[in-house]
Amino acid sequence: MNVEHLKLFIRVAATHNISQAGAELGLSPAVASAHINKLEEGLGVRLIHRTTRKVSLTEEGKGFLPHAEEVLSSVEAARASVGVGKGLPSGTLRVSASASFGRMHLVPAMKGFLSSYPDLNVDLRLSDSIIDMVEGGFDIAIRIAELKDSTLIARKLASDNRIVCASPGYLAKYGEPESPDDLVNHCCLSLMGLDHWSFDAPDGQLTIKAKGNFRTDNGEAVRDACVEGLGVAIASTWSVYQQLRKGELVQVLQDYPLMSDTAVWAVYPSSRLLAPKVRAFIDYYTQCFSSPAYWD
Structure with missing residues (x-):
């Protein structure tokens, strides 16, 4: 059984397009197409349905897919165990990450990672949208969220500590909120999907609906608007740590910590074997962001 044929079949299963998978x-x-035909001939079964628009897996193809993935993982682990050059991870590692976190924290440390693994190439895609890892062919994704039930395996890289902050200029003009209830008298800068702010108050959880005249889908835009004095905002410390150190932003409501279970996670598809290149990436960045992370 040809390993390259298996690689192609797995990509066909994800893209539903033989030409795209081949490219x-x-x-x-x-x-x-010839490779898929040879794989099917060798197995003696049809793995995919072909139409003029797309392909789909047959029942036999669906049953064969997890075994094909396992074989590839085993081959990669076996190659690493016996050397194959220097025994270091090689090939291409496809990574997806949020645009802000990727630019601020993954890219600056990338030189050290690539220096440690000279035979490895990194294809980094930055987007604030949640991508389908399997369909996109990604080996690993960096997500900043609460950990929920998933078919993916997750490893925590760092805490995602969130605070409420504002610029000194804004506070000088409008005053500092003493409690979450005071936020009704302030302009709250909202990140889309984060309109309700929950605080740990003496009497239990206190949730307020953020109201203001500016909201956006980009965390850096919220931070920059906050620096410019447009209002009060929730921000992750990894995003605003430089502005806090410079005095461009000030933390407020320190006696009312935000209630959040978010963290920086490395997630990857479920598999019995973790590919060496994925393990190398996770281990490297776990060390880079070792607790406490440098931004905290």
């Missing part, structure tokens, strides 16, 4: 592996549509 990702440097194969022409004709060669990719």
Whole structure:
């Protein structure tokens, strides 16, 4: 059984397109189609349904897919165990991360990672949208969220400590809120999807609905608007630590910590074997962000 044929089949299963899957592996549509035919002939079963628009897995293909993935993981682990060059991770590691966190914390440390693994290439995609890891062909994704039930495996890289802050200029003009209830008299800068702010108050959880004249889908935009004195905002310390140190922002409501279970997670598809390149990435950045993280 040809390992390259298995790689192609797995990408076809994710993309539902033989030509696209072949292009990702440097194969022409004709060669990719021939490889799939050879795989099916070797197994003696049809793995995919072909139409003029897309392909889909047969029942046999669906049953074969997890075994194909396991074989590839085993081959990669076996190659690393016996050397294959220097025994270091090689090939291409496809990573997805939030735009802000990726630019601020992944990219600056990338030089050290690539220096440690010279045979490894990194394909980093930055987006604030949640991507489908399997369909996108990603090996790992960095997500900043609460950990929920998932078919993905997650490893915590760092805490995501969130605070309420404002610029000194804004506070000088409008005063500092003494309690979460005071926020009704302030302009709250909202990140879309984070309109309700929950605090740990003496009498239990206190939730307020943020109201203001500016909201956006980008965390850096919220931070920059806060620096400019547009209002009060919730921000992750990894995003505003430099502004706090410079005095451009000030933490407020310190006696009322925000209630949040978010963290910086490295997630990857479930598998019995963790690919060496994925393990190397997780171990490296776990060390980079070791507790307490440098931004805290």
